[in-house]
Amino acid sequence: MTPHRLGIVGLGVISAAYLETLAACSTLVVTAIADLDPDRAAAVARTLPAAHPMTVAELLASDDVDTVLNLTTPAAHVEIALGAINRGKPVYGEKPLAVTLSEGRSILAAATQAGVRVGSAPDTxxxxxxxxxxxxxxxxxxxxxxxxxxxxxxxxxxxxxxxxxxxxxxxxxxxxxxxxxxxxxxxxxxxxxxxxxxxxxxxxxxxxxxxxxxxxxxxxxxxxxxxxxxxxxxxxxxxxxxxxxxxxxxxxxxxxxxxxxxxxxxxxxxxxxxxxxxxxxxxxxxxxxxxxxGYVDGARGIGLLDQIRAPRRGIARANGELALxxxxxxxxxxxxxxxxxxxxTSTDADRPDPVPLTPRSEWLAVQH
CATH class of the missing domain: 3.30.360.10 (Dihydrodipicolinate Reductase; domain 2)
Structure with missing residues (x-):
């Protein structure tokens, strides 16, 4: 089975927790890394066998990226999310979805038009x-x-x-x-x-x-x-x-x-x-x-894995509508x-599906 290819934008403090989870998932591979600090992106890429350091623009346009993981600070969430969506890529981001409700609405509207998924932490x-x-x-x-x-x-x-x-x-x-x-x-x-x-x-x-x-x-x-x-x-x-x-x-x-x-x-x-x-x-x-x-021994990134599986199981639990x-x-x-x-409030959201008791070995087995 071809691994799901992931591009990560933003390498702040929280990125280490995501990378630890992703490294344990054999059916997902990080292929691209981008950060405001090119040296930091290059250093992290060297620790990942298939990853290449890129500019943000290069990562968003890359044919080697199936999904974008957005770990930037909140002020940059909307720019990165829209950049990914406009290139037909699903995006999963750190919380909050955006700084303002209007920005959040723009993300979901663009995703609906492009027919791609949006997800957001928290997945705890x-x-x-x-x-x-x-x-x-x-x-x-x-x-x-x-x-x-x-x-x-x-x-x-x-x-x-x-x-x-x-x-x-x-x-x-x-x-x-x-x-x-x-x-x-x-x-x-x-x-x-x-x-x-x-x-x-x-x-x-x-x-x-x-x-x-x-x-x-x-x-x-x-x-x-x-x-x-x-x-x-x-x-x-x-x-x-x-x-x-x-x-x-x-x-x-x-x-x-x-x-x-x-x-x-x-x-x-x-x-x-x-x-x-x-x-x-x-x-x-x-x-x-x-x-x-719940997902047993859960870790940062299970919401992303849940989203990647979602085409086979319905809407993802850490979904953009809930985040909005x-x-x-x-x-x-x-x-x-x-x-x-x-x-x-001016929005609504369905209560996400419950998570059955799922061992770590099962939730790490991403299929798409």
Missing amino acids: VLGTGIQTARAAIDDGLIGRPVAASAVMVTAGHELWHPHPDFYYREGGGPLFDMGPYYITALVHLLGPIRSVTGASSRPQDHRVIRTGPRAGESIPVSVDTHVTGVLEHVNGALSTITMSFDSTATVASPIEVHGTEGTLVVGDPNTFDGPTSLRRVNDVGFHLLDPLA HVLDVMESLQRAASQGRRVE
Whole structure:
């Protein structure tokens, strides 16, 4: 069988995790690498037996690339995605789908016209953590779902990232950086969202880089860094969400889902196999659930592999329509916070198909 040929644009921090997954997949081969730093592209290409360093334009036009993996910073997502689509290539990108909803719409419109697929991270929600929680909900273990909470509180990325500037520009901040994990998980668990209300703040106008060659440099903050809101799901459930770069930590569960017959405590949606615990009405405490569903030992890139398989299995789970809906929710939450009112979302998305419990050896076996 001819391997599926992949071109990668962008070799930042997250690319190492993708490359580790892709190297383990015998039916997929990286044939092209592009980055703003040509030396870095050449260095990474030397570690991959079939890869050639290219300019972005050369990669997008290459006949040796079947799918483009877009790992650039958010501001470049739309340019790379449209460049791939306009050359008839499917594209899978890091989150968020785009910086603005209008840009996201342009990506999906172009993909529809070209007849190619668009996918987007996060794919962590396809692991055994979120999928086990979803299976418990779908099996009725908590009765009718009525509410959920999602909480992420941490210090800013300037503590560990040598070049954190983009986290504090449009398309960054805790909502656009970490929100996709939590909101995507909530859609998997409870379905799409019809409206939002919220509030936000920006306690610091500047951040100081703490590590790397720029340590001590002050960078401006142009986005709100503490965002909280209420999401109304189409099924009537209400989710509260808090995303913050303005403190140190929290003891709150990353996600909790409450139903008429029980409560689920769900692990970090930025991991693939976080623990899920259940407490039903007459239980004396929470008990850990064995994995019920999901890609076992999941890793960055399983959403891409799921997309490549999708022609044989229907729509991909980490699909562009879902990513656009999540982008809509985030942009609506920003607008609700700035205007002090309830905002209805303007997109919809199907709740993705559940992932059956799938061993690593099976999900690595890409066929197309």
